[in-house]
Amino acid sequence: MADTLALPVEPQVKMGLERSDTDSYEEERKKKLGSFKKMEVNASSKFRNSLKKKSRRDSRVISAASIDDNLNPEELQAVNEFRQALILDELLPAKHDDHHMMLRFLRARKFELDKAKQMWADMLQWRKDFGADTIMEDFDFKEYNEVIKYYPQGYHGVDKDGRPVYIERLGQVDANKLTQVTSMDRYLKYHVKEFEKTFAVKFPAASLAARRQIIQTTTILDVEGVGLKSFNKAARELLQRLQKIDSDNYPETLNRMFIINAGSGFRFLWSTVKSFLDQKTTAKIHVLGNKYQSKLLEVIDANELPEFLGGSCDCTDKGGCMVSDKGPWNDPAILKRVQNGEFKYTRNTSGIKDIACRDMKMDCSTETARGTAEWHEENTPLSPVFESPIKKKCLDSFAYDKCIPIVDRGNDSSWPKSVEDEKHAISK
Template sequence: MVQKYQSPVRVYKYPFELVMAAYEKRFPTCPQIPVFLGSEVLGESRSADGAVHVVERSCRLRVDAPRLLRKIAGVEHVVFVQKNVLNWRERTLLIEAHNETFASRVVVKENCSYSVHPENEDWTCFEQSASLDIRSFFGFESTLEKIAMKQYTANVKRGKEVIEHYLNELISQGTSHIPRWTPAPVREEDARSQPGSRQVEGTLRALGPAAEAVGTDGDKLDADYIQRCLGQLTPMQESCLIQLRLWLQETHRGKIPKDEHILRFLRARDFHLDKAREMLCQSLSWRKQHQVDVLLQTWRPPALLEEFYAGGWHYQDIAPGPLRVGQQSGWLSMLSSLQVLSVNEEGQKRCEGNTKQFGRPISSWTCLLDLEGLNMRHLWRPGVKALLRMIEVVEDNYPETLGRLLIVRAPRVFPVLWTLISPFINENTRQKFLIYSGSNYQGPGGLVDYLDKEVIPDFLGGESVCNVPEGGLVPKSLYLTEEEQEQADQLRQWSETYHSASVLRGAPHEVALDILEGESVITWDFDILRGDVVFSLYHTKQALRLGPREPGARASGQLVDKGWVLGTDYSRVEAPLVCREGESIQGSHVTRWPGVYLLQWQVHSPPGSMACSLPGDVLTALHSPGPKCKLLYYCEVLASEDFSAGANHTGKMLGIGKGWAEGDRGQEPLSPGLATGRLGPSPRTEEV
């Protein structure tokens, strides 16, 4: 495979003649370039009027490679032949070089040019390109390729510094101006009689278009622009950017992407040119198909989004990149593909604005997401699927745009969501997620590491009054939209996830979960739609006899035999929790032993009344058998390592594994593993 290098246009803010004087100081030896051992002139000729000077040199370069490789090759230095064509009239210097050593196995070609800056005749531009083709080298082709390109790019940077060194030396010696070349009158017959003139003309014809003046134009990038607007890049990274940009100019019809956008795709593929080109081409086709380029001008969010969507732009982070703030408020149910694309398009636009405003390259933005109020209800399948689709679209078409995602006040249910989505997120993207539970985002190690105190929103304890829309819950009356059928399908899928149950007085509703390994995580989410219930968690090693109606529950909803004795046949692993009508409860439990775990809901009896003390007590003689309470519930069992993976990513914030590291909102840890949170009255009976 041929490796190529293309430099940006480097500008010396000195006249061409002075730069040429500095360049000549590199010969015959140059102490500033240690690998350059010396050179000798092989041939030299001038045109009749002295305007064109052609010099051919043999240059010796030390082999900067491991000793074993040098021993196998049998050489300590390599020879390059360099041909320079200096045209004083056009004020250009064209350089061609190729290797003589191992020319049958390794082919190295280099082309350089010095020319006058197109917008300032007192400045000089420099461009450089090279190719490396290792055809065979004793089985060390890949190793030699890496060493050669690494060494070459290092010398590229050093070459610019050497020219600047000799320029400063000339100026310090009093040579700050060299007159431009002026032709001397020469008779035509004298010019034709000089052999050097004919040789120069032949050289110019052989060079063809390359011998013409090479200047910078609007289609080329200069090094100062790259550093000022795109950031510090290595020579090889600059080369990849320029090569991909040139390829787009030659093959892409219409307007090519901005340099910042091209660079993002290169970074996403670690500057692997072919992979970045493939990814970018697919994205360009996608943008054209969906007319994304005109999205900000043509799309306006519907009134529903403007009224209920919680999120907006809020100053900038410490980079300083744009900062977007969002609040939970049912954000999964509010996902809109056009909204997500609009946010990313505007994020790129704001990055460009911040680059100009602050005078330094800004290529990414920060998202601050408050997840207070997130619960299992929000993790319905269509919402999660929509989230995964949006993540895929963003990663494919907006790589390296999101600099950091700060998630604060993450509830205990968040690891469940993280377990669902993290496998679908690119590793580089996952590293940008910083997650805090409770109030851990305050103080050192929190938001102050990424945001100035003056811009932290007031609802998070900061000093900035945040005018970002707070959003809200969408009323049921607004759910019927143009996409009615899709909404109906989503609601149907949601109903398949959650189950309803009626709890009879004296006949609790129970769900059995078989745990095969010692450490698993049981998660649950339920809403009390009517009445008050007591929620408990039990464990037994005995097999249950299931009824005929549904898997996991008898006709009455009760699983435990009334003859069982608490403490002997089964045990309570957590204390009962009284749940009031309208409350939404979420929680999880890290199991200690294999066996059957029972989630139980029974009617709550106020103090002083006759109540059920055990799940098996059916007091039908004293109480009406009709339904007294109604609930909607969901439960799931996750492997401990899967659940811990999401928690471990959150580090100190969520602490899930063999038990919670800390309670929610700074409470004491719950032992041996129960984590239950209340959300207050459930909005499901009134709003969705």
């Protein structure tokens, strides 16, 4: 047996054995590869499922907090160029590093970069001189309760697009009593404080409620009984100062204005008022007579419109519509999210990816390239900006009503007592 085992193997037999060993090796290798692939597929499947579960969990949060950012690619590109120019000139405090704020200034100057930059620089200087950055905590308009009594005005609800609705009842102004409880300078400060409050609270809350970017208002001015005698020298001065503050420092915040109950006296006055306004503003203003209700209801739901304007709301539980400050900014859940900054803008990047691809000299026809462009657009870090010190008392909390304590105060008689108050007709 031992000799037999020791016999030399014929070449053909040896080759056959070698082929058999190779086949066995290949089969074993394939089995191992198949096992690895199965493990890989299982692991990948588990990973994808975990991502899907995480995505489902996250999507609930994102869908609840995301709002639509309606910047088109051309606007976004213009804003980015404007932003870089501001950074180079050290004109971009972190507080104002906001695409929509920059876009408003670009629109106000018809996207002419140098003019928009000058307007922006002038705005920053005005804010410093006026104290606008800290006015929400520094200025106490103690006479608010008296002012609102003699000059009915305020926000009430939102229009069908989610914009805050601002109302003034100029025909009910008691100018004599009003001038006994405040001064022109103090009212200007109050006006600026209200604008700051609108940007800090009302616009973010309205944006969250509408799930789209809200940076403009719809305004209703009830001018019943207002005529030329209402527009004396003091009123003209105040109107001019208000209009300059608004157009220079808060541009492009008016979406549309309805002037209602406009009689012959006001229509004559309107020809004078228009001279203080730019063409873009006057194009947004609709002067109506006493049959205005259907026009208002085209843009504002009845339950968001006071009864005295043709709607169905009376706010009896709040003391009346003009003092209720009705709106999503008073919804505790929304206000809490505003306070915590728990919202972000989502942007349609289809056109932006094309710009990113072009800038990176890539062909975006493939899914990989477009994905790379999307990553580039979403992950490009912001350039550093120069911070300015900002007090935190009212910026950390958007509960703005707590920043406006109302207490008794002696009368300020520095405002001429002859003021007739059609004064803020076109102020918002």
